[in-house]
Amino acid sequence: MSLNEFFSMGGYGIYVWSSYGICAVVLLLNVIQPIMRERRTIRELQKRFSLTTVNKSDEHL
Amino acid sequence: MYLPKWIHQFGAPKYFYDISFCISRWFGIICIICFICGLYGGLILAPADYQQGDSFRIMYIHVPSAWMSLFVYMVMAIAGGIGLIWRIKLAEIVARSSAPIGASFTFLALVTGSIWGKPMWGTWWVWDARLTSELILLFLYLGYIALQSAFEDRRVAARAGAILALVGIVNIPIIHYSVEWWSTLHQGPTISKFDKPSIHLSMLIPLLFMVFAFKTFYITTLLIRVRSEILEYECNTSWVKQLLGNNNVVK
Numbered sequence: 001m002s003l004n005e006f007f008s009m010g011g012y013g014i015y016v017w018s019s020y021g022i023c024a025v026v027l028l029l030n031v032i033q034p035i036m037r038e039r040r041t042i043r044e045l046q047k048r049f050s051l052t053t054v055n056k057s058d059e060h061l
Numbered sequence: 062m063y064l065p066k067w068i069h070q071f072g073a074p075k076y077f078y079d080i081s082f083c084i085s086r087w088f089g090i091i092c093i094i095c096f097i098c099g100l101y102g103g104l105i106l107a108p109a110d111y112q113q114g115d116s117f118r119i120m121y122i123h124v125p126s127a128w129m130s131l132f133v134y135m136v137m138a139i140a141g142g143i144g145l146i147w148r149i150k151l152a153e154i155v156a157r158s159s160a161p162i163g164a165s166f167t168f169l170a171l172v173t174g175s176i177w178g179k180p181m182w183g184t185w186w187v188w189d190a191r192l193t194s195e196l197i198l199l200f201l202y203l204g205y206i207a208l209q210s211a212f213e214d215r216r217v218a219a220r221a222g223a224i225l226a227l228v229g230i231v232n233i234p235i236i237h238y239s240v241e242w243w244s245t246l247h248q249g250p251t252i253s254k255f256d257k258p259s260i261h262l263s264m265l266i267p268l269l270f271m272v273f274a275f276k277t278f279y280i281t282t283l284l285i286r287v288r289s290e291i292l293e294y295e296c297n298t299s300w301v302k303q304l305l306g307n308n309n310v311v312k
Contacts, residue, residue: 006104006105009114009115009116009118010109010114010115010116011114011115012114012115012116012180015116015119015176015177015179015180016115016116016118016119018176019119019122019123019172019173019176019177020119020122022169022172022173022176023122023126023169023173026165026168026169027165027278029165030161030162030165030278030282031282031285033161034282034285034286034289035285037286037289038285038288038289038292041289041292041293042292042305045292045296045301045305046305048296049302049305049306050306
């Protein structure tokens with residue numbers, strides 16, 4: 001099977017590849033979005049916790 | 062109500078947070094392997110269909126995403142129900158985290174089905190039983206997600222969402238049996254538990270790989286979502302403070 005044949009998919013290339021493309025985009029977003037969210041959550045909580053500990057040590061002074 | 066001890070332990074957010082990273086990594090690896098096998102088998106090895114030509118290859122993403130759209134909904138509704146009855150925080154988190162993934166699968170099933178329908182049926186969309194009930198499923202997911210962001214209190218949101226999900230469960234058998242109950246453009250089931258599948262092995266094996274890939278994909282991404290939800294739910298507990306507190310600040 002030649003590469004050209006593979007991409008033309010017997011004339012159905014546009015249908016096959018567009019659906020695989022949309023699928024790839026949606027699945028990738030479903031991986032990237034939760035990973036970004038986890039990082040953001042960890043960063044925000046770390047910031048919050050370091051702020052509260054700084055305030056507490058200020059009170060002691 | 063009585064529950065065995067291991068369920069309590071497994072349902073404890075801290076315990077689950079600790080083990081989930083390892084589990085999600087292994088499922089992620091299995092998922093990638095299954096995707097590679099399934100795509101290679103489905104796009105290259107499997108022969109063209111004698112009726113549909115190469116367009117049948119859309120099946121390898123259409124069928125798994127349609128199956129998963131129902132499966133994820135069942136998980137969401139059952140987890141929501143468990144959260145409603147036993148007030149297990151982890152069950153609420155699982156239900157909440159499943160919704161966007163399930164909505165994505167439903168969206169994919171509808172879009173790939175539509176793209177497949179154009180060359181085969183000659184139309185992008187018909188208002189028949191299977192397609193319409195699947196569209197209602199998408200609206201159920203979107204309604205659930207909207208409901209989650211409508212409440213300030215996560216636990217109230219989880220309870221409201223669980224009730225919506227449990228009521229919406231009536232749609233699941235309708236989707237499943239729609240091709241048998243009503244006359245529709247959509248074909249009947251090709252693979253059934255009680256019958257020999259009406260599909261050749263060279264086409265069936267890649268499909269099974271893709272189904273497994275989608276399932277492990279769901280588990281992997283669900284666990285990542287659950288981890289951040291646990292941190293947000295539990296941000297006032299000592300173990301989260303210890304985990305992310307002053308000592309471990311990563312800049």
